[in-house]
Amino acid sequence: MDISNYLYLSAILFTIGAVGVVLRRNAIVVFMCVELMLNAANLAFVTFSRVNGDLVGQVASFFTMVVAACEVVVGLAIIVTMYRSRRSASIDDASLLKR
Amino acid sequence: MTTSSNLVYLIALPLVSSAILLLLGRIADKWGHLLATLVSASTFVIAAIEFFAMRQRTGDARAVTQDLFTWISVGSFNVHASLLLDQLSICFVLLISGVGTLIHIYSIAYMSHDHDRRRFFAYLNLFVAAMLLLVLGDSYLNLYVGWEGVGLASYLLIGFWNQKPAYAVAAKKAFVANRVGDIGLSLAIMIAFAQFGTVSFTGVAAGVPHASTAALTGLGAMLLLAAAGKSAQFPLQSWLGDAMAGPTPVSALIHAATMVTAGVYLITRSHFVFDASPTAQTMVLIVGGVTLLFGALVGTAKDDIKKALAASTMSQIGYMILATGLGPVGYAFAIMHLLTHGFFKAGMFLGAGSVMHGMNDEVNMRRYGAIGKVMPITAVTFGLGYLAIIGVPPFAGFYSKDKIIETAFNAGGTKGILVGGAALLGAAITAFYMTRVIVLTFTGTKRWDDEAHPHESPSLMWIPMVILAIGSVASGFLFNSGRALVNWLAPVVNAAGVHSEKEFLPATTISLMALGVVAVGVAIAITKYRTVPVEAPAGNILTKIVRRDLLQDDFNDRVLVRPGQALTRFFVGMDNSFIDGIVRGVGGVIALTSTNLRRIQNGYVRSYALIMVVGVLALLTTIWMVTL
């Protein structure tokens, strides 16, 4: 089966993620969409690694996962404090800073 | 060419004394007028010495020069501050310093009640200095300095009582009108430099043969414009009447005898230009002819004695300009009339001043009448001046004016008839309005009310009048005896041996014609003004127009002043709204964009993300476009 389909898939996933970030209100969901985008990138890495026939891409995806994990830690911390102080996880409530 | 070292004193002395009087201020009040008069007298003495010295010399040796210092030297533009005293300028120097001195003396008494008398004399000295510089400068640029100097002095003196707004306006008007003339002089100098690479009289004279007719015509026209401005010739005549706002001695010296004749001097001095350009010469003729009639007409309707005399001045200078327009033969007669006119007109102005002095500054002739009885000396001196101006032999005016009329006719062809006719007509009108002045002022019944106590003026005032009267009686005869003046001036205006080629009519005939029309004018005046109403009769439309100075001011007002003001208003508006508006507009647009950009920053993460996504898409598409 054609390798490029994997790339299309990753592109689709990335797009879905991006759209999600733009559309969804819940901070957690938005963040998950970002993770989705990262994983889309991972898929692309792995695919290309397969194409190039080396392992660098695979390694890269591992790095990505680790970094993503770190992001989760930091991100959730921030979101939780937000939630506690506002009693809501909607990012639209966090719009005091403007103009 | 001889060199002398005293010429500079002619200018320096009055200049310094005027500076002293102005700088010392009130300290000099006691003796200021004496110093000024003394200085003026000493200039006359120097002039006299120079004159007699000049008569000793012959031919080219007569002209005297004095090189003072390099004034301007830039590239090929070299102007020396140097003076030239030749047969032509000596006439003026004598006239200025002589009449000037007399008027200084007169003013001592006339201004005695004015607590700014010192300042007045300072101005008078300033004028003398500037006027002498004007006639002594050996290049157009030096002349220009004197030219503007006399303008300044006249401005200061017209506005001497500038606390009266009308007088201040009159002063301003005079200066501005003169400035219009100065455009002419400036451009003339520029043309001269561009054409000949020099602005000295001799240099330009030497260059004339090589220059194109167009250039010469332009040069001539510009010089004429300058002359018109300074000598109140058509179309720049309007300021002279208002200039009578100045104290009467000023009117006598500056606005009758000397400054206003500077135009005649300029044209005579530049004779080489006009001789080489018939077109320019014709212009001169036209201006002169028009002005002499214009002035004469205006003179007929004036009830203000000074304004009547002013109009007459304008007309007489018209004669002189006309004469200069007649070529080599004319110059001498122009100068002759200028000198005689200097005597009789100054004399008459002083007379008028003396009358006003006695009538506590009443100027309306309709409120005079029968003054001859109470002011005999004034009446007599004025009368002699009158006889001179209307050209009764053997008085001065006869010789000078008669010659001009004669030469005018001899110009030949229709031109001759036209200018001659104009001159003749002018003579008639002159006779009329001058007689009118005499009748209204000195004869008839007394029309002044009782608080006026007319009395003869003090000796300090009448002595100068007497001297001038003598001048107006004798000068003409002297100048004309054996063509004295003509021969004297011939080398300067290269009229040597020039005689009116073919006579249009025998001289005697013309003289008789002249006398005839004069007689008519006198007769009409006498009959018309047997009785004089104190209030001027309404008069028909023509009279009204003439009373309004042939609408000269209305014309200027409509054609120049109001459009000018409108233009100014327009520009001011344009500067605020348009030009600065553009700047402010740019600012406004930026500010507006800024506020809008600010609105985009709405604080929602999602919209920020959206902006980014849009950015990415835009980025991709542009890359696509660039690469494919």
Added chain:
Amino acid sequence: MLIAPQLSYSLLAPILIVLGGALLGVLVEAVMKKGSRAAIQTAIALGTLVLSFAFLWKIHGQSSKTAAVNSVSIDGVGIFLQGTILILSFIAVLFIADTDNFAAQASAVPGSEDERASVLAGKQQTEIFPLTLFAVSGMLLFPIASDLITLFVALEVLSLPLYLMAGLSRRRRLLSQEAALKYFLLGAFSSAFFLFGAAFLYGYSGSMSLDGIASAISANSSNDVFLLIGIAFLSVGLLFKIGAVPFHSWTPDVYQGAPTPITGFMAACTKIAAMGATLRIFYVAFGQAEWQWKPIILVIAILTMVVGGIAAIAQRDVKRMLAFSSIAHAGFLLAAVLALNTDGLKGALFYLATYGFTTLGAFGIITLVRDSSGEVTDLNRWVGLGKKSPLAASIFTLFLLSFAGIPLTSGFIAKFSLFTGAYESGNTVVVVVGVLTSAITAFFYLRVVVMLFFTDPKNDSVSVVIPSFMTRAAIAVCALVTIVLGVAPSLLLDTAQTFATFIR
């Protein structure tokens, strides 16, 4: 039998030391009592930075690609930027160390009882120091990283701490937390783009290293689409960090919400690191493909200058205004990317250094303008400050003039050298737009000067607090550098020239 990779520790020492210091700081948080932490943390942070700089000094002039198995390349630019970052973060720490800028207890709900309690107890979140050091380590790595993975890791290492630090303000905590959230979400979003781009570049060139990409481009091996997607998406990540339009939206909000010392730290150091990485990537990796990316970078540069400059005019909050001004400056800096020549590089290095000092100083002054409820950033309340505290106002004016690029300040020389490089490479357009934008930016800087000096003070409680010694020293240094480098720029310019080389 596998061989342990060769690491030349001396060359990596500066980064490792900072990381070590950070870990030490974490330990301190764990073992020390609250009372004594702040002092110790400050000491550790400053000490670490100095030590790291000392080691950096030892290796200046050296260059190597193999310091860490081809994943970093030590060269002039890298070392210069690392040095600048170290010095600037040292100053930043001085500001940070000044008390009561940071949350007493980040976990406490704003306005809650225990917050009040902890405030009364005079507590402060001293984790800020190790976080700073972590961020610094990331910043040190970012400009020397020479393969995509290292770049990504460095990017995250410098970002994650900043996300947290942005949320640690002592007052107006809601704003601060919001800033953190926005910064985090958008940052993560952008790094996703970065990663996706990295993937496609890998796909295009079959290699992760910048050199590999460069050679692939010059060999023009396989299909350009991958390359283009790669360049585009990678740029997004970088442009986001340097705050270029249209990826700038986070900047004003975060700058305003974050604690002012952190804002200063971000504005100065993050920009340097990100700009350094950008320069390296575009010079080393994409240099051959300029005809593909120059147009977009040109457009973005112009957009960034104009939008930054114009948007700043309408700002009422001094921190937001400086945020937009920093956007405009990012635009100027992109001119160096376009230049693609040594003079441009030199200009950029000088610009980054001087801009860093000026920015830190400016934000340092902002921390001093206060009323009873803390910092006052509303410009309308700054009026007449020149009367209340001439010195502070004058120094702030100096910084503004430097931002505006008035001669005899460092900002002018910086602009000049930067634009010279751009002009040499034939990018006249960007130069002209640049100078015109500078005129616009000058307007709002001067408006502040008018408020400070030419307007009479409203008598409200706004005043300039007398700063601690450290802050005073820090501000003094910034002001001094701004003037000295304006009058005698050769001091730094020559250095920048010698260091302005990438090892390829």
Added chain:
Amino acid sequence: MSQLSIVTVLELVPLAGVIGLFLLPKGSTKLIKQFAIGVSVVDLAISILMALRFNRGVAAMQFVESRNWISSFGIKYAVGIDGIALVLILMTTVLVPIVLLAGWKESENGRWSPRVYYALILVLEAMMVGVFAATDVFLFYVIFEAMLIPVYFLIGGYGRGERAQAAMKFLLYSLAGGLLMLAAVIGTYVIATNQIGSTFDVTALSGLHIDSATENMLFLGFFIAFAIKAPLWPLHTWLPTAAKSATPATSVLLLGVLDKVGTYGMIRFCITLFPHAAHTFTPAIIVLSLISILYGAFLAIGQKDINGLIAFTSISHFGFITLGIFAMTSQGLTGASLYMVNHGFSTAALFLVAGWMASRRGSTKIEDFGGLQRVTPVMAWTFFIAGMSALALPGLSSFVSEFLVLVGTFTRYPIAAIIGTTGIVLAALYVLITVQRSLHGPTTPGNESLTDLNLREKIAIAPVIAILVIFGFFPKPITDVLNPASHEVMTHAGSVDPLPKAGK
């Protein structure tokens, strides 16, 4: 050669004076004033010494000094003066003590202390000397821009009315122009680097070979900046605002000296560096000059505010100066340079006397005066003489320059000269109308008790009037100094005086 030039001394003395000012004890206003005036007098003495040692008839730069400043760009601190620079510097050093003496009280009702006022003026003096003496384009530019700052504070801090806005408008206009010029400076530098190596030396740069399109652009870059400085229609709108708000002393220095930098720059840089472009643009510039002459005059006639009037007369006069410069004849150039000096002094006289009138009457509206000749004769006289020199009355120095400009223009562009000449009537109008309204007529209520000039004011104004008169009759000392310089400029621009048409 790097020995200390007397020009440098001229710059250092005022700067040293500034330091001295701040060492003086507090609250001793009188002492401060005396000290400042003393410093400026010392500077004047030195400048006179320089003038005496100046070698007339030599076109080359004299008193040159050259030290490396920013070596990496080949930027030098290079000064040296030719005739034009000499007279302008002398004008500066003469005017400064005069305005300080004349504006005795100006420093006292400002936002800041008199100390600051005098410091600003002295700094300005140093810069004004430097800007005329600079032979390094970069140095010139730096001072050209930096000069704005002291003026900005002088207007905004010690002016009257809408001073803040006026200062802002002035600064923005100048900055906009200056930044365009910066682009041009960079462009010239880059071309130089490619052709003869990095240098900003004006003589070296004048030898460049630039393709005409670029040359035109660069020329415009410089020219627009200068056309804003020496306000040429339509870039003039900042001037009246500034003149209305600035104190008399500031106005004198602004219009009398600073704006001359514009016209001076046209000669020294526009024509010297880009002769061909200068020729290309000459027609357009001449048209603009003519518009300025007439437009300025008309607006002067329409002014109600006396300072506004003076400002617009200056715009008209600057029209004459540019006309003379671009006529490219020796009369035009020397006339224009002489015009700069004369305009400096006559404007000084006008502004100072107008300032005294305003301070006595408490109004700058022309209609509020009237009949002053009766009340305050001396003040009236000084104003009258100043006015006469404004309308270029023969016998006053301004006549010589104005006539030289016109005659120099006429030999090459007769029509332009004719149009320009009509300006003398308008000049008569705006001067005499003002004189009539303010000095003549009945004394307006409220003016009866005005006091005449006191001794200090007389001492201040006397030298100005003396200069106007003396150089009116004997301008040779100045023209002799100017001639070689303008000849040099012409030969460089490759233009020669037209020969007399009626050549024999």
